[in-house]
Amino acid sequence: MPATSGRTDAPGHPRTGGSGHVRTSDRMRALLAPFPGWLRLLGAAVLVTELVVGLHLATDARTPATAAPPVRTPAPAVPEPPTPAPTSVAPTPTPAPSASSDLAVTRIEEGTVVRLSRQPGKGSKTIGRVTDPKTGLSFAELGAPWRRSRPIGDGPIKDGRYNLRQTLLTETYGPDGDREWWADLDSQHLWSELDAGDSMYDAARAMLDHKQASAFPAGTTGQDIASQPVRDGWLLARMMRMPPSPDGREASRELSVAIAVDTGRRRPAVLWITIPDTHRRLWPDVHTVVKSLRVVPE
16 A cells, blocks of 8 residues: 655554655664565565454544444335215105195196186176286275175285285084184285296186195095186186084185286286185176286286
């Protein structure tokens, strides 16, 4: 290895000169003198070799061994949480069918025209006209025994649906005579807008179905007896047949008529006429009102 002149190496290492030979002390030369020169050279070479090996070992002892690359032990796989089983969700209850779907009705299907036959008798006199600006309908006002037409807030029946109403008390009944039955002539808007594709026939039928379900005793059956066009609308007439009354009501049938009219407003106007068979003599009033019906421009 090349000599390093003028530098002291690590302790215990001999100093080397610039000639490349190992320098020996006087005592060492005296010891070597009895031996041949080649033997001395050989000994020097061995000494140098030992020095080199010793230096190498010393260097290795100070230099930390290069650590072998760590063996990466794969981390134990973390098991994925099990997919939860589908939770049983109670189905959303389906709304019960509307009352109209449970009605006992013999219908005249749309498109079939059956005209309302004229009922025998004279009926009531006409005393003027009723104009309902809210619905856009104008029609005959009936005289006695009908009460005068009044706004819906003034009368025996207040259900918030109607604008104008004529009423007729047809009977009182019950153990204490405190129950009443009425004939009605009311004007109103249909309570909702028609869906796309619905007709005035659909509006009139909806009104009759609603009345049969809500204004008549349970068990009432209906039979459509007329279905015909009227000016700007459609008329449906239904004979309501009521079960016997445990409270002594005399009326057992009722002629009920719904007339739906397209007045150009968002919702159809509907005229509702219902008269029980105790006053069948007034059934001709239906024809009087239908014949007089007009639409009032906005």
